[in-house]
Amino acid sequence: MEIDYALIAERLKLREEDIRRGFKRGIIIREEYKGVPMIAFRKKIKHIERGTALFLNENLDYIMGYPKIRRALVLNPTIKNYFIDKVVVEEKLDGYNVRIAKINNNIVAITRGGHVCPFTTKKAIQILNTKFFDNNPNLMLCGEMIGLNNPYVPHYYEEVDRGWENLGFYIFDIRDRETNEPLSIKEKIEICKKYNLPYVEPIGEFDKEDAHEYIKEIIDRLNAENREGVVLKDPDMAINPIKYTTHKTQCGDLKAAFTFFYDLGVDFMFSRVVREGYQAFEFNENDDALKKRALDIGESILYPMVDTIKKVHSGERVTEDFEIVVDSEEDLKEFLEYLKRLHMQFIIKNMEKIKADDEYKIKVKIGKIYSATNDKVLSHLNGGLW
């Protein structure tokens, strides 16, 4: 099918030239979902956010990408300077960002990159009361899919455990799916309550002048519980939220990155240790606490790297494994085809039928292959020079 650049441009209030060049430079790509052709924005182009997905149906329906949430490196004076008067603290969950909307009479779950993920879509339909969309066709539910049994960010959460699967979804924003205009926090909570939708409960609301003191305590508690951090919001969502994360999160990111260090190390490393630098400064640590932080950082970098080198040395091929539960072989096939379209290399490590409440489902273990790490470690162990 020919793509009508002019029509898309008009719909998104871009110039035709922006669309043409976006395709040429690989920033806009063609996709399809259940036979409907669509396009995805891999980077921000003017006001169109990265991750925007536009369906090539009659209306050219689209879902705007989720806006980038910027980060405070120090709580004080950042909060004081940034917010208007009050600041609402919500927990930042460690999963993956999903936007859910109804398009072409279908519920779709869109990942950060602008892809309709078949796994996430299926789960969203099972988890959510989709009646919400009948009454609010222009709104999208923005939330975090969390838990051990997801393909992107497997991290165990006790509160979403049901024995055969650890997976859940928590809404953090409700926004207009075209303009990204958010509801206020109060409106969001009212709607979630009305439709019995799961949402991220605010931890508290503070005056911006002394919020940093309370938030420091919250961060200490979340860190002790191995949780990710906080998102700080204006009650009316009049300005963009900002985020701040725990020491454990920084270390966890480093561990994950250094397990596959030639693939992920460079990109992850610097930002994570810089966050630690500012946190150590602001949390005004004594010598022992600072030393403990340094040890955590060093171990998070060194240990996974040495483990990977040892594994490759012993002939193993290192993979990043995740386990998901699907309803049928057909669903699995659809998901694997999706991964292939995204050029992800993987192997199926295990597959078993499991009893899920009163029906049977399939639990499948998939190993994501990081080629650079496997190949380069092997080469260096065999005497390859750097």
Place this chain on the structure above:
Amino acid sequence: MEIDYALIAERLKLREEDIRRGFKRGIIIREEYKGVPMIAFRKKIKHIERGTALFLNENLDYIMGYPKIRRALVLNPTIKNYFIDKVVVEEKLDGYNVRIAKINNNIVAITRGGHVCPFTTKKAIQILNTKFFDNNPNLMLCGEMIGLNNPYVPHYYEEVDRGWENLGFYIFDIRDRETNEPLSIKEKIEICKKYNLPYVEPIGEFDKEDAHEYIKEIIDRLNAENREGVVLKDPDMAINPIKYTTHKTQCGDLKAAFTFFYDLGVDFMFSRVVREGYQAFEFNENDDALKKRALDIGESILYPMVDTIKKVHSGERVTEDFEIVVDSEEDLKEFLEYLKRLHMQFIIKNMEKIKADDEYKIKVKIGKIYSATNDKVLSHLNGGLW
């Protein structure tokens, strides 16, 4: 002066087009030294090494750049695979690489980047018996300028201390200055002895089959003495040398980089920790040793960063300071003008007349300014978002 691309191309056995494009892309730049125009290669172009310096005199005399020395990540099996039969171990000194040659009847000291450094040139003439060049006009002395009182890599070495100055030069290769063809290690030592030139004494010569065992012990000793590492060479220099460095060096590099983390952190970080990963693996450390290494890495990253943030917070501007000794204000002026030509930002922090043996010299403390680190830390401390 017009540059004759065709003539340069012919002299270097490149195509005229290579020279033309090199200039256009900023890979070849124009310089001058004592009124003689010259060009420097900032990157390798075909067989012409990075750091090659060509003088636009009648002969178009040039000094080939010092070849890149590649690195072993593991000693075993790299040494076994790489060398022919024997391997000579020389200590790798932690200073800066200099090539010294005689051009236009002048001795010049060229840095890795292909610049004639006036400071280094003056010192080289004072340190070396330059009669060598009268008898060997086509050879260059390749060596390491080391010691606390140098502008590039200030690192204290006991063996080059003479009270008022810590500076010395050790030759590691003698090469044809156009072809880079090296003398054998034996020939090099004979010539150095003949002209009483300082050279890096070999630590030992080993069979390649079990060299890694001896070298591991050498590395342990050098590490305990806070020294940089080793360069491994074929006795005849029939193949390129390779290098391997100590844990202390990796940590020292990290410390230096993270003091100015927004300027140097990204580039330095990954390679240094990866070297640690392989060394920890190969040195087969027990849990305690591995934990100690992790702590060292973490401290080398975190502590300088926190120090810098604290300093900037207290209103200080962080600089990388070095102290050098020059003969006269004129020499100082020439050197500072050289730094300006290289677009280095600096401030003079102190200047004093000192007694140097039986004459007076000037000791000057120069602070190199890293703008990105100063500016960004200040911005983030004031609430700037990332």
